[in-house]
Amino acid sequence: MKGPGILWLLQTAAGLSMAGPMFVVGVGFLRSGQLVGGIGFLALGAATLYFPTYLVNRIGGPRTWLRRRISRPGRTDRDGPTTDSDSGSTPESESARSRILERFRR
Numbered sequence: 001m002k003g004p005g006i007l008w009l010l011q012t013a014a015g016l017s018m019a020g021p022m023f024v025v026g027v028g029f030l031r032s033g034q035l036v037g038g039i040g041f042l043a044l045g046a047a048t049l050y051f052p053t054y055l056v057n058r059i060g061g062p063r064t065w066l067r068r069r070i071s072r073p074g075r076t077d078r079d080g081p082t083t084d085s086d087s088g089s090t091p092e093s094e095s096a097r098s099r100i101l102e103r104f105r106r
Helices: 006-031 035-059 062-071 075-079 090-105
Strands: none
């Protein structure tokens, strides 16, 4: 039987630790008769509860991280010390920077 994984449990714990106080404040507002504040805090808590899952899905999960590491076996050769003829090459550093930025844009 396959249950929820450890990453899912960590995401849920992180979401509840951030959203829990917002839910408590929202219920407190609702009980005191402040409908707008209560609904606002409950909605904010619901969005915050999902935020860790959204973040991991945005940057990829552990399988994606491992796939990225395994798919670049020659990475250390390119990022090693440069020679004198290679010292002024900015296109390689720009392409490395663009690859890093592409991870966040997905």
